Amino acid sequence: xxxxxxxxxxxxxxxxxxxxxxxxxxxxxxxxxxxxxxxxxxxxxxxxxxxxxxxxxxxxxxxxxxxxxxxxxxxxxxxxxxxxxxxxxxxxxxxxxxxxxxxxxxxxxxxxxxxxxxxxxxxxxxxxxxxxxxxxxxxxxxxxxxxxxxxxxxxxxxxxxxxxxxxxxxxxxxxxxxxxxxxxxxxxxxxxxxxxxxxxxxxxxxxxxxxxxxxxxxxxxxxxxxxxxxxxxxxxxxxxxxxxxxxxxxxxxxxxxxxxxxxxxxxxxxxxxxxxxxxxxxxxxxxxxxxxxxxxxxxxxxxxxxxxxxxxxxxxxxxxxxxxxxxxxxxxxxxxxxxxxxxxxxxxxxxxxxxxxxxxxxxx
Numbered sequence: 607x608x609x610x611x612x613x614x615x616x617x618x619x620x621x622x623x624x625x626x627x628x629x630x631x632x633x634x635x636x637x638x639x640x641x642x643x644x645x646x647x648x649x650x651x652x653x654x655x656x657x658x659x660x661x662x663x664x665x666x667x668x669x670x671x672x673x674x675x676x677x678x679x680x681x682x683x684x685x686x687x688x689x690x691x692x693x694x695x696x697x698x699x700x701x702x703x704x705x706x707x708x709x710x711x712x713x714x715x716x717x718x719x720x721x722x723x724x725x726x727x728x729x730x731x732x733x734x735x736x737x738x739x740x741x742x743x744x745x746x747x748x749x750x751x752x753x754x755x756x757x758x759x760x761x762x763x764x765x766x767x768x769x770x771x772x773x774x775x776x777x778x779x780x781x782x783x784x785x786x787x788x789x790x791x792x793x794x795x796x797x798x799x800x801x802x803x804x805x806x807x808x809x810x811x812x813x814x815x816x817x818x819x820x821x822x823x824x825x826x827x828x829x830x831x832x833x834x835x836x837x838x839x840x841x842x843x844x845x846x847x848x849x850x851x852x853x854x855x856x857x858x859x860x861x862x863x864x865x866x867x868x869x870x871x872x873x874x875x876x877x878x879x880x881x882x883x884x885x886x887x888x889x890x891x892x893x894x895x896x897x898x899x900x901x902x903x904x905x906x907x908x909x910x911x912x913x914x915x916x917x918x919x920x921x922x923x924x925x926x927x928x929x930x931x932x933x934x935x936x937x938x939x940x941x942x943x944x945x946x947x948x949x950x951x952x953x954x955x956x957x958x959x960x961x962x963x964x965x966x967x968x969x970x
Contacts, residue, residue: 611883611886611887612879612880612882612883612886613879613883614886615879615882615883615885615886615893616670616875616878616879616882616883617670618882618886619878619882619885619893619896619897619900620670620671620672620878620882620900621647621670621673622724622897623721623724623897623900623901623904624647624672624673625647625673626720626721626723626724626901627673627717627718627720627721627904627905627908628645628647628673628674628675628717629720630716630717630718630719630720630721630723631675631713631714631716631717632645632662632675633716634712634713634716635675635677635702635713636660638705638709638712638713639699639700639705640677640678640700640701640702640705640713641660641661641662641677641678641697641700641701642660642662642675642676642677642678643661643662643663643676643677643678643680644662644663644665644674644675644676645662645663645664645665645673645675645676646665646666646667646673646674646675646676647665647666647667647670647673648666648667648668648669648670648671648672648673649667649668649669649671649672649673649674650667650668650669651667651668652665652666652667652668653665653666653667653668654666671875677701677702678693678697678700678701678702679693679701679702679703679704680702707923707926707927710919710923711920711923714916714919714920714923715916715920717905717908717916718904718905718906718908718909718916718917719905720905721901721902721904721905721908722848722901722902722905724897724898724901725844725848725898725899725901725902725905726844726845726848728894728895728897728898728901729840729843729844729847729848729895729898730837730840730841730843730844731840731894732891732894732895732898733834733835733839733840733843733844734834734835734836734837734840735834736834736891737833737834737835738835738843739891739895740774740775740777741775741776741777741824742764742775742776742824743764743765743766743773743774743775743776743778743779743824744762744763744764744765744776744824745759745760745761745762745763745764745765745822745823745824746761746822746823746824746884747761747822747823748760748761748821748822748823749821749822749823751821752819752820752821752822753807753808753819753820753821754807754820754821754822755821756807756808757794757805757806757807757808758805759794759796759805759807759822760798762798763796763797763798764796764797764798765779765794765795765796766795766796766797766802767793767794767795768782768783768792768793768794769782769792769793770793776824779820779822780820783819783820791806791807791808792806792807792808793805793806793807794806794807807820848902851899851902852902852906855902855903855906856906872952872955872956872959873956873959873960874952874953874955874956874957874959874960875953875956875960876956876957876960876961877956877959877960878900880960881896882896885897912945912948912949913938913941913942913943913944913945913946914942914945914946914949915945915949918941918942918945922938922941
């Protein structure tokens with residue numbers, strides 16, 4: 607039953623984020639005069655479908671991983687290959703390829719942009735209705751071979767102080783570790799059940815110049831903290847959250863690429879499903895907050911200049927604007943297949959990380 611709940615949570619979170627992302631492509635494409643032939647939620651065999659008055663087939667497919675919008679002239683669902691050879695002459699001006707460069711860029715950019723819009727509206731509503739959100743300093747997961755594991759920290763431990771400094775949220779833990787970056791030893795006070803324990807921890811660095819790390823992950827439950835914000839205050843707080851979340855993610859990616867941090871925090875579909883279930887168990891506020899952060903992550907990831915992703919298309923359009931002509935088709939296709947290979951490697955690596963961790967959690 608719990609596994610079913612986690613699956614439902616995963617489908618709800620991913621479906622909402624995908625519908626919004628692909629909806630951005632869809633509505634801007636129609637505004638630009640492009641005919642959309644398919645709008646699919648999920649991949650694989652079609653389970654249900656209908657065609658609207660403008661010739662778009664809306665469908666739900668069997669595999670609830672992603673979705674796509676297919677425009678006239680696309681030869682595949684990923685829009686990686688385009689051609690007008692099978693398009694009627696009277697419809698040529700309705701193809702994606704027939705549009706001006708700025709229109710094509712706008713259509714592509716609309717997907718990630720709508721993910722940020724979704725996150726902004728959810729966060730604004732939460733801050734306005736409930737006040738600022740705080741993730742409590744409760745350990746959800748202890749990373750293997752980490753400083754926390756060596757010190758004896760366990761899942762569900764609540765950290766209440768670091769070096770005699772009171773801890774009120776999970777963010778305070780990271781901040782305290784960074785402030786005591788050069789301390790040889792940290793003193794943590796944790797609450798475990800009815801006990802209060804004092805633990806000595808020596809924070810580790812993954813590389814010589816990298817940041818000091820404790821090696822714990824939070825439970826995903828968000829709780830309200832403080833008075834409700836005014837509407838203007840909620841808007842400002844939501845904007846700040848979008849910026850800081852995106853910037854922190856880019857910093858983490860930069861540290862991984864430069865070898866300052868390992869990629870062991872990477873989560874794939876299984877990890878997202880696990881976190882989705884945890885968020886649902888935490889209640890409506892927790893689930894909505896989690897959806898907003900997933901939407902930010904999907905939007906940001908799609909803006910990265912990796913071929914196959916939206917950011918890759920935008921990068922090609924930037925080169926087209928610079929050189930006043932598109933890249934040769936063979937070169938572009940080579941980049942696309944290279945980008946696809948990179949994504950498959952990341953997917954496989956995320957499974958290597960997710961499966962043992964989730965198996966260990968299930969087996970206790």
